[in-house]
Amino acid sequence: MRTIPRDAVGRLLAEVADTAILPRYQNLRADDISTKSSETDFVTIADREAEAWLTPRLQSILDCPVIGEEAVALNPDLRDKAGTGMVWTVDPVDGTANFVKGNERFCVMVALASDGVPQQSWIWLPLERALYHAVAGGGAEKMLDGTTSSLSAAASSPSFDALVGGGNVKGLEGEQKDLIQQRLRTLPGRRFTGSAGVQASMLASGSDDYMAHGRCTPWDHAPVDLLCREAGCHAAMVTTGAPYHTGNNEPFMVTANQDIWNHLADTLWAGFGA
Known part of the structure; x- marks a missing residue:
């Protein structure tokens, strides 16, 4: 199976964060914010613009369905495609409630899956400017300030x-x-x-x-x-x-x-x- 170059997607996440997300951080107007399934299920103009910008660019890398959070909110049937064939998944602002509050804990996430099994993962933390990336069978890594380091979960169990x-x-x-x-x-x-x-x-x-x-x-x-x-x-x-x-x-x-x-x-x- 084809492996997508890490930076091909990583650069997109950094660019969309810089242009559509960070300018709205701690700078949202009331009419930039709305809700979906409940009064605490927020969506902002940043979520919508970022997903709309990412979707065609991901498809230009690999042409397959994009299962985006905001697209599914508008068309729930789209989610039915998530488990079959190759698909991209997109969470344009993960932690939207934090983003709305001006809290720093938010990120942009993309994954590529095949028949329901995740194959590649990208998580961009815009304020830290760190990229977390994984490939199935290839390990996980973090890119920060031009340095790449391997990731490893806690080696021993605490009580x-x-x-x-x-x-x-x-x-x-x-x-x-x-x-x-x-x-x-x-x-x-x-x-x-x-x-x-x-x-x-x-x-x-x-x-x-x-x-x-x-x-x-x-x-x-x-x-x-x-x-x-x-x-x-x-x-x-x-x-x-x-x-x-x-x-x-x-x-x-x-x-x-x-x-x-x-x-x-x-x-x-x-x-x-x-």
Whole structure:
């Protein structure tokens, strides 16, 4: 399978951030912000312009469907294509709620998947000007200030009481949602990052131990899954323990190693399967 040159996409992410996203950072007007599925599900002019700019340019590199977060919001049927053939996934501003608040934890994410399996991943942190990149079977790396370094998840497990990470209950409902929310609150090292891509960069770099989400989306989890696995993390669907697939939308968890995954599956997710 063809491997896309790292910088062919990396340059696009830097350019779109510089032109469509960063000029709006801490500079959004009220009419630049709207909501989608709920009053806390934000979308901004930066999200829409960035995705519209990236889509044709990604297709000029490899002509296949682009499963973008904002495109799916307008045409939900587009998501049905995520698990078949070659597809790009795009999250133009991951951490939009943070971006709206002027918080620095946001990023731009792109992945390339084949029949639902992530093959390449790019995560650009605009304020840090760092690119996180992974290739299936080829490892994970970080590019910063012209220097490339290999990424590796935490080498040893801390005590379970010392785990650091985060999670959310998006996609869960009713008693399940309440139960997992309550359990998350009891985790001593839990912190709210508000961006799957930013937290994935911390997991892949060895500073976080877990990330647990109540649902999957192709644009969030294809890049996150691959980056973290290639850095040595364990990632799987909570209810089955199966590898991530871009057609999934059930609970998902990635941890620094399988021991932590098993522990959280038995405690945080007790009663959910796996």
